[in-house]
Amino acid sequence: MKEKLSELKETVARLLKDRTVDFFIAYQAGHSQVEPIPFFLTTAEHVENLFLNNFCAHNLSKYLLDYLAGDEVVGVLAKGCDLRALKRLLTDHRVERGRVFVVGLPCIGIYDRKKVQEVYPAGLVEVVEEGEEVILRGETGDKRVPRKEYLLPRCLTCPDHNPEFYDLLLGEKVANGPLAEEDYSDVRALEEWAPGERRRYWTRQFERCLRCYACRNVCPACNCRVCCFDVAEPRWLGKGTSLDEQEMFHFTRAMHVAGRCTGCGECERVCPVNIPLMKLNKKLAKDIGALFHVPQAEIPTEVEPLGQFRLGDPDEFN
């Protein structure tokens, strides 16, 4: 991905100069190689600070919600997964297609910062891909590992290495297809446990929640104009940090994004206390697929699965 940096710089400079876009959202270098941060460019002079590597995980299209007022055209760099997120915002009529200029970025996988940092807590110089293997080049020496083990979970089952649509594509399209099939094995494993065991498991997870709302803020499906956790009413929906409120928050969020979740796993990635949030979202995605025959790959749908019904839906309630 790094090799596309010069092309990205040229492209962004051109788009800003000829006023195709009023500003552009991409990445800049963070504290280290593994922590790129979002970058908002308003002039072509800033393109030298652009940064691109295989740790650019952030979904930048969520920032479009910050620019709803006004009439600027916003350029955004989007990988396949980010494009699905953007599609979510477009389907929900939150973002106008005409005000977004999508620069598509073919991507064969983003590395999981946390996993790499276990090997290189500091001093990672670069990551070199060699087929199914990857060389983590650090100051203290190289480490050759299987690529799959260091990718973000979403990248293993990623169906679109190339963005579905774009106004401009960086580089060439890459070979498509997931590295592994989504089999919901982690959800199934948890389903096998005794109810009491599951209760203890989830209590341990929710206990850690800080109510920082990072999961909500990063989620493309959480795009309500007003979030129920940001308003004073209803009073029975608490804002505090206590186990019951924390569980309520995650239960509510799981239900609110049920049938809307694009499966990007950003919530889990940004969680500072590592709550396995995708185990909730995947459980719902799995049940929606089984009960209502809407597979995860088809989401976002124009009418969401919980916003419609069929007379012949399964009925076990009698």
Place this chain on the structure above:
Amino acid sequence: MSVERAGTGVSTAGWEPKIIGFCCNWCSYAGADLAGTSRIPYPCNIRIIRVPCSGRVNPQFVLRAFQRGADGVLVAGCHPGDCHYSTGNYFTRRRFLLVKRLLEYLGIEPRRFQVRWISGSEGQKFADVVAEITEQVKALGPAKMDKMRDVM
């Protein structure tokens, strides 16, 4: 009734389950009314909350009921096809098929949460459903979600 649930150390002597019943105004609440006017006895463990439609029942209500001390929750609405608002209960059905599985996934014993279709003419069914749920929840014992009740 056992005085102590095996292995839990929680005394259940004199304990009676609290069951919250969300009943739709047009069918299930009328069904409960019919049970009453027909003098059909049913356990007094159920606390009925009347809602305009079973589609009004937010999944958050169900979890909050458990967190605030309910041992069981019943959501009752019109039979599919009979909704006063034509389609409300079809949405309820989709939603609660998922909620039921999600609650179970979160470790809440599935028999504690039930959804039933009870029409306005089914007074007997209402009494039977309440008796059945009460019996099942009694056998399960207290929901023990007291840890969830640290904010009141």
